[in-house]
Amino acid sequence: MRINILAFALGVGLLQIQERLPALPLLAGMLLGLGALFLLARRQPLVARTLTALICALLGCSWAALLAEQRLLEQLPAEWEGRDVQVVGVVAALPHAFERGERFEFVVESVETAGARVPRRIMLSWYHGWLEDEWREGLAIRPAERWRFTVRLKRPHGNANPHGFDYEAWLFERDLRATGYVRPRAVAQRLDDFVRQPSYALERLRDRIRRSFAAALGEAPYVGILVALAVGDQQAIPAEQWRLFRQTGVTHLMSISGLHVTMVAALFGGLFGGLWRRSERLLLLLPVPQAAIAAGWLAAVAYSLLAGFAVPTQRTLYMLSVVALALWSGRNLGASRSLLLALLLVLLIDPWAVLAPGFWLSFVAVGLLFFVGTARLDVGRGWRRVVASWGATQWAVTLGTLPLLLLMFQQFSLVSPLANALAIPLVSFVIAPLALLFAVLPWPVLLHFDHWLLSGLMAVLEGLAVWPVWEQPAPPLAATLLAVPGVLWLLLPRGFPGRWAGLCLILPALFWPAARPAAGDAWVDVLDVGQGLAVVVRTARHTLLYDTGPLYSAESDAGQRIIVPYLRASGIDQLDALVVTHRDKDHSGGVVAVQEAVPIARTLSSVQELPGERCIAGQTWEWDGVRFAVLHPAAADYERKAARSNNMSCVLRIDNGLGRVLLTSDIEARDEQALLARSPGLLRSEVLLVPHHGSGTSSTPAFIAAVGADEVIIPVGYRNRFQHPRADVVERYVGRQLWRTDRDGAVRVRLADGGLSLLSYRAEYRRYWHGQ
Incomplete structure (x- = not known):
């Protein structure tokens, strides 16, 4: 079997x-x-x-x-992307607030626009635009409400970068087949305050509990964590606190994880069993073990539903169900068989679970605990045995999940064992139960005490966070698979000979070297950051970042979401140069995140408020046989006020004798003319980054002819509001190989001895749910 x-x-x-x-x-x-x-x-x-x-x-x-x-x-027809559609449906889950808006799942019941076809489940955003604040007042949404909206939708689409998050897979797993937004000042009418369906009623209950936490604690700093522990709303936790959890390796504890569901089942089952055995009549009706198992399983189901029945919670519940059924029937299935039956049940219900890192981490962690529990020899008695067992558990989970963490996230907290040793019992057996108790018995004093305990834990975690985090390039899958038998060998009980030989199998995953170009070669990676720009240039021993992508919101930017993870996975722990071409937020939005993440030796920019050097035409330098030259703006451009910040964009040419790449940022027609007048011969390149995302203000025919590039790349966001690239601009590049980040994802340019080559990430990593 x-x-x-x-x-x-x-x-x-x-x-x-x-x-x-x-x-x-x-x-x-x-x-x-x-x-x-x-x-x-x-x-x-x-x-x-x-x-x-x-x-x-x-x-x-x-x-x-x-x-x-x-x-x-079930998909949105291409012809209905970006068009107004009037729909009637129900707010199906907790809305999540973001800067100037809310985001929520919406179940479409009917489409009132003639001829339109819309998927049943969609993700909508409702913006509070400055002009619509007064009109928006009083229209706050809650789960289980029926609304009539006018919406604009698009097919699922996300940024596609190596080692990046696959947003399209995330939407596909959750059966959200379109995303969009509610049109401002269009039809937005609440039709029903409460739609009576069990799933909607549960979401309304979760919303009521979330509001009660906010009412009791107000603006307390850690109220979001308690809400997440009670009802699974992870969006309530600020980004800064998530960063602290990652640095200390306790991220899994700050949301409803398998550990919390298991804890609730164990506590409730034990309490119920203790009460059950006090009644002779109940004992005749059902033995205590079976009553406790049933009560614990029902408590786990209730907690999972209260948590929104998210995918990680579902996996835990399925595993507990298999174990509970085996124990109820009196059969000893064994650890491995129980785990495999749980695996089968998860995949039968949700075959897309294998796409989630949590799937692998949870099954590996549970499997390791079973392995250690069955293989470990007894050590001591009394409290010594408890301490030894707890230490063995921490050692097993820490060591066993290390290869997966390095493969998936390329980092590991060195203080994770210590932080978890403190946080697991406190969160699982005190903080989380008190948060749940407040959800049932809303006594503010109880929640204030819980927040006080959590504040003490957070203070300790902040002290531990000063320790460094192990970061390294993403190891290949082969090195990770090689580490698996090494982990199992190291976890064998004391007394087995040569246990530490398993470390030799783990070392390749721990110290896999970062790939770099050969001397004289250059790698130029145009990342897919949406409507913005970020380019990573690598030589044999140096790295340059050209722009830092857009600012998405007050708490999110391309620096933290895309660029820093890409640098970490690629083994880039410092930047020899950062070029911020101009002040527009779609090019400079991630500066702070990049500055905080990696040391930067040199900064060039046309933004006078940014510390560093000005980028001025005529600047040149050479790294490892690759030459760099700044072609724009001229020194005189700083003396007169430019009409637009685009006109001050830093233009950079990369040349290694085998080919040239011209990076143009957001220059416009007047800047192209200035470049042609100043240095037409220097523009000739094999690869051109199309100016200003293919807008109508750039890419003049004379400039295109002077560059003469056979390969052109347009960094552009999918269905962006500027309608870039313009159709007439695209026509000017007919006859050349055209690459677009919205269609191709990240574009990799290789200037090497083998010749010039370009690859798109979507072509390398295409899955059946992409582009549907």
Whole structure:
């Protein structure tokens, strides 16, 4: 059974890395063929077992493909992107506030615009624009309300960068098949205050509890954490606090995780069992163990529902259900069989769970605990045994999840074992239960005491956060897989010979070197940051960042969301130069995040308020056989006030003798003319970053001809409000290879001995849910 479940899981996982879904008739035919072979070979045990495993793998692939096919059928037609559509539906989940707006899931019940077709589940944003504040007042939304909205939608789309977050996969797993926003000053009418359905009623209850926390604590600094522990609203936690949790390795504790659900089940089951055994009549009705198991499982279900039944919570509940059913029936399934049955149940219900890092981390952590619990020899008695068991658990989880953390996040908190040793018991057995108790018995004194305890824990975590975080390049999958037997070998009980030899298998994942260009070569990566610009240039021993992408909101920018993770995963721990071309927020929005994350040796910019040097035409330098030259603006441009900040954009040319790349930022027609007049011969390049995202104010025919690039890259956001690139501008580049970050994702330019080459990330990492 174990091999067959693993084969089924392998089939599900293989389906999720396919560029296109396989044809269901083809899969059915393959199943029939394997079934016929199994019938012919059933008398040969080894062949029969092999065929059974293959059939299970194909069943897993077929099951995942069938569900994916059904989900893909519901999509927004391309012709209805960006058009006003009037819909009626229900606010299906807790709204999440952001700067000047709210975001919420919306279940569409009817479409009132003739001819329009809209997916049933969509994600909407409702902005509080400055002019609409007065009109917006009194229209605050709550879960379970029915509304009539005029909306504009687009298909799911996210930034596509190496080692980046796949937003489209996240939406697909949650069956959100379109995103959009409520049109200002258009129809927005509340039709029903409460739609009576169990799922909507639960969301309204979660909203009421969230409001009660806010009413009791007001502007207390850690109220968001307590809300997250009670009702699973992770959006309530500020970004700065998330950063602290990552630095100390306790992120998993600050939301409703498997540990909290298990804790609730254990506490409630134990309490209920203690009360049950006090009644002789109840004891005759049902034995205490079975009553405690049933009560604990029901408590876990209730807590999971209160937490919004998010995907990580679902996984934990399914695992607990398998264990509870086995214990209820009196059967000892064993640790490995229980874990594998839970894995099967999770994948049958949610085959996309394998896309989430939490899926792997949770199953690996539980598996390691089972492994340590069954293999560990008894150590001491009394409190010594408790301490030794707790230490063994911390050691197992810390060491066992290390390869996965490095593969997925490229960092690991060195103080994580100490921080978790303190935080796990305090959060799981005191802070989280008190938050839940307040949700049932809203006594403000109780919540204030809970917040006081949490404040003490946060103070300790802030002290621990000064310790460094281990950061390194993302190791290849092969190195991570090699580390798995090394981890298991290290976790063998004391007395097994040569346990520390397992460390040799882990070392490649810990010290895998960062890939760098050869001497004289240059790598130029145009990242997909939406409507903005960020370019990473690497030589053999140096790195330059050209612009830092847009500012998305008061708490989010391209620096922290895209650039810094990319630098970390690529093994770039410092910048030899940062070029901030001009002050526009779509180019300078991530400056602060980058400055805080990595040391910067030199800064060039046309922004006079930014510390560093001015970028001035004529500046040149050479790194590792690669030459850099600033072509714009001229020194005289700083003496007169430019009409627009775009006119002060720093233009940079990269040349290694094998090819040239011209980075133009947001220069406009007048700047192109100045460049042509000043140094037309210096513009000639094989690769051109199209000026100003392909706007109508740039890319004059004379400039395009002077550059003469065969490869042109347009950094542009998907369906951006500026309608970049303009169709007439795109026409001017006909006959050249055109790359667009909204369509191709990050574009990698390689100037190497083998010649000039360009690759798009979406072409390398295309999945069947992309571009649907």
